[in-house]
Amino acid sequence: MLRARPDRSAVLSDFDGTLSAIVQDPALARPVDGVLELLERLAARYAVVAVVSGRPVGFLEAQLPPSIRMSGLYGLERSDDGVRSEPDGAGPWREVVEDVAAAAEAHGPAGVKVERKGLSMTLHFRSDPGLAGPVAEWAARQASRSGLTVRPAKMSVELHPPVPVDKGTAVESLAAGLDAVCYIGDDIGDLPAFDALDRLATAGVATVRVAVRSAESPAPVLERADVLVDGPAGAVAVLEHLAAD
Numbered sequence: 001m002l003r004a005r006p007d008r009s010a011v012l013s014d015f016d017g018t019l020s021a022i023v024q025d026p027a028l029a030r031p032v033d034g035v036l037e038l039l040e041r042l043a044a045r046y047a048v049v050a051v052v053s054g055r056p057v058g059f060l061e062a063q064l065p066p067s068i069r070m071s072g073l074y075g076l077e078r079s080d081d082g083v084r085s086e087p088d089g090a091g092p093w094r095e096v097v098e099d100v101a102a103a104a105e106a107h108g109p110a111g112v113k114v115e116r117k118g119l120s121m122t123l124h125f126r127s128d129p130g131l132a133g134p135v136a137e138w139a140a141r142q143a144s145r146s147g148l149t150v151r152p153a154k155m156s157v158e159l160h161p162p163v164p165v166d167k168g169t170a171v172e173s174l175a176a177g178l179d180a181v182c183y184i185g186d187d188i189g190d191l192p193a194f195d196a197l198d199r200l201a202t203a204g205v206a207t208v209r210v211a212v213r214s215a216e217s218p219a220p221v222l223e224r225a226d227v228l229v230d231g232p233a234g235a236v237a238v239l240e241h242l243a244a245d
Contacts, residue, residue, distance in 0.1 A: 001180040001206035002046075002242060008179040010048035011242055012171060012193070015055055015063075017154065017186035018212045018235045024126060026115060029063075032232045036065055038239045043067035045243065047178055052170045054153060054189055056117045057084055069174060074151070074189060075165035076119045090119055093148070093161035097121050100142050100159055109134040119161060126155040154187045154216055168192030172200065181205060182242065184235050186212035186221065194224045210238055 002009045013019055020029040043049040043065070050069035051060055057072035057079045064070065070079040078085050101121045104114045109131050113124040123139060125131035136150075139157045143150045151158040167185075171193045175181040181200060183193045190211075197207040211217065211225030212235050222228060229235060 002182055002208065003244075005179060006046045009046050010050070010175045010178050010181045011042050011046050011239070012048070012050050012052055012174060012181065013184040013235065013239075014167075014186060014190055014193075014212075015051050015053040015060065017214060017216075018184050018232060019051065020063075021232055022154070022214070022216070026122075026124065031063055032236060034236055035232075035239070038236065038243055039068050040065050041243045042239060048174050050174050052167050052174070052183075052193060054120075054122075054158065056119075058118075071167075071170040071174065073117060073120050074160065074167055075170035076160065076163065078170070086119065087163055087165050090161055090163050093163070094119060096146050096148060097159065097161070100146050100148060103142065104138070109138055112138075120158055122153065122156050122158045124156045129155065151189065153189055166192040168196035168199075171196040175200060175205070179205060180207070182208040182210065182238075184210040184212060184238060186214065186217055188218045188221065190221060191224065194221075210235070 016029055019031050019035045023029050052071040054074050055072050057070050057077040060070040060072055066082055076090055101114055101116045111128045111131055112135055115122040123135050125135050135157050139150050148159040149162050151160055183197055185193055194209045197209055201207045209225050210227045211221050213228050213230050
């Protein structure tokens, strides 16, 4: 259905671990070779082509072609044709996030890397996996204190405003009114996107769940997939197939 009716289909993908290799410093992540050209080809053919990521929209806009749509911070930010938007009720939480980020930098577990994202923040422990427990405990205490919510991620923990959005709500919004949707992901944060595909399927939408396999891939993501591919190269192969005439 996707290739047969591209004008009625959406191609959606995560960024890290799918279009980009996982790197030690998140700021240095870049799309793998061939991705930008593929996204532009897909955008010229399909009704919707979008990246749905935990990254801020500003980061995505600097890395990806303007011809695609972008949903950042697990649905807390969106960019359509360069016009940014955010859900109602999210903005007032920026100061709370900044307060917790400052506390993490001053008093968080030694060795944790704090990534400020505006409406959310991430505590990275990739350089020291032994920090997983202390970081999770610290994040839980800060969530209780501040009202933020905790999201586990790959070698990290995130703190978000208690706004009812995630990759699933982002996918449903992007795919509204279409007949077929493909989503490519690799991490626990992509499970809500797979859940959204299940809901769309019950409404008669043709769906494909693609999981990108790596040494860090959570088992639940791999188990839910219709298609398994290896690494970002596998994700690129899927995009090439979808872009082919």
